[in-house]
Amino acid sequence: MTVRVRIAPSDTGSIHVGNVRSALFNWLFARNRGGTFIVRIDDTDVERSDTANLEDIVSGLRWLGLDWDEGIDVGGPHGTYKQSDRFERYRQVALDLVASGDAYFDDREPDELEQLRNRAQQEAKHPGTYIRRLDPPATDGVIRFAVPSGDAVTFSDSVRGEMRFEADSQDDFVILRSNGVPTYHLASTVDDVDYGITHVIRGEDLLSSTPKHILLARAMGADPAIYAHLPLLFGPDGKKLSKRHGDTSLAAYREGGYLPEAVFNFLAILGWSLGDDREIFTAEEAIAAFSLERVSKNPAVFDTDKLLWMNGEYIRALAGETFVDRARPWVREAVGRDLDETEWATFGQIAPLVQDRAKLLTEVGPQVTFLFTDDPLIDQASWDKVMRKEGVAEILVDAASRLESVNPFETESIETALRALAEERGIGAGKAFQPVRVAITGSSVSPPLFESLAALGRERAVQRIRNAVERLSSG
């Protein structure tokens, strides 16, 4: 069987990590099986739907390295892959279902239904029994699917095993709203049938809606897809991940300095594993090893500590040139302008040292801005801690004069000169070097000192140390 899977993100907001994780698993499954991966847009919520979010969805998925064979932005045999363009089709299906007796119009008021539900709850009966309607149908209102009573719906979930839902526990659910717009259940099922979707891989929150979708597909005369329900992603509080958990949009991670490979890898180990101890792996390795059987059943907490660590691993694993390329936009942003060729060369010189230290691309800029401004920002806490000690001014004056005669002005000779300073003055290395560090970078945290001095150049280095001395004497 040729596998055809899809994801159907809604365009009511920025795409978030839960959806992205579902997308990733669908993609992995499709690529593993040589199947087709489809991206369709679920925009049936006309109130909140916003096409401005389309770009976010498309670019987010691409950024992660996912590609799709049919769907939004790439097209295919099924039109635009936006559900809003197929409302006529869904309406027709709803009407056909009414004609065949599988659905009916319902004009009862929401208030009345609310009362029925409450009564059902109090009496601990199946709510479906109350929502159903046995009297002759009206001719307007919503269209509800008529759940056949008595039968149980059973199916085999590829991750959870055998499932069984009593039909009497299911409401006669709305498939077409009174404004003629289909509900999620209808649109999604019609599309899955029309597009020939073979496997529906989605979050567990849809598990209890699956009987509805199976019933719907059957009423349309189609074979339901194979279902696989992924464990949910939780926030730190153990609840389904949502906006209130902070950064849950993919964009937040992209803008936060994460590498797509790291996010990809991290999302892949949430609810799935290769089966051995490997936790860091490539997309190719994941594709080769992927199977729904290996997907775990229990929910996973989205733990950004581990993502952060993993991002650092990926940054350090980058080839030097690649790191420089990836870091460029972040350096520009931090410096506030583009760099010229000489400056980029300077950055390239010190980049490996920064690469070793960064867990986030956002950390790169602040580490190197001192090289590209005449007046680096001074971190007051660093200054207070390092510069307000006895003898600092003397050390700085001495350092400046030694640096003036260092030749060539390179890492090794600089190190020799400054170590001599410490030794001759009988002070520890840290005591001698920290003031110089703060003087030239503005902070007690920086790339290694001698390399930083070399990159800065003699003239600017000496000038900055003298400026620091002046600042010290003026209080």
Added chain:
RNA sequence: GGCCCCGUCGUCCAGUGGUCUAGGACGCCGGCCUUUCAAGCCGGAAACGCCAGUUCGAACCUGGUCGGGGCUGCCA
């Protein structure tokens, strides 16, 4: 309330009746290295929710219980 899902270190994952005094990773703690910060290296604390049953033997099977979660909408 009803229906459904889930239950191994704080977190992610391994484990499918003996090889488990339960393994790896993040995080945490301690140490080494060291010019700061990282990285790296070494070491440590840390879990099978509970109770029955099946079995010679159970983290793995069964039942119950407790706990967590999802759904219960003219949201998806």
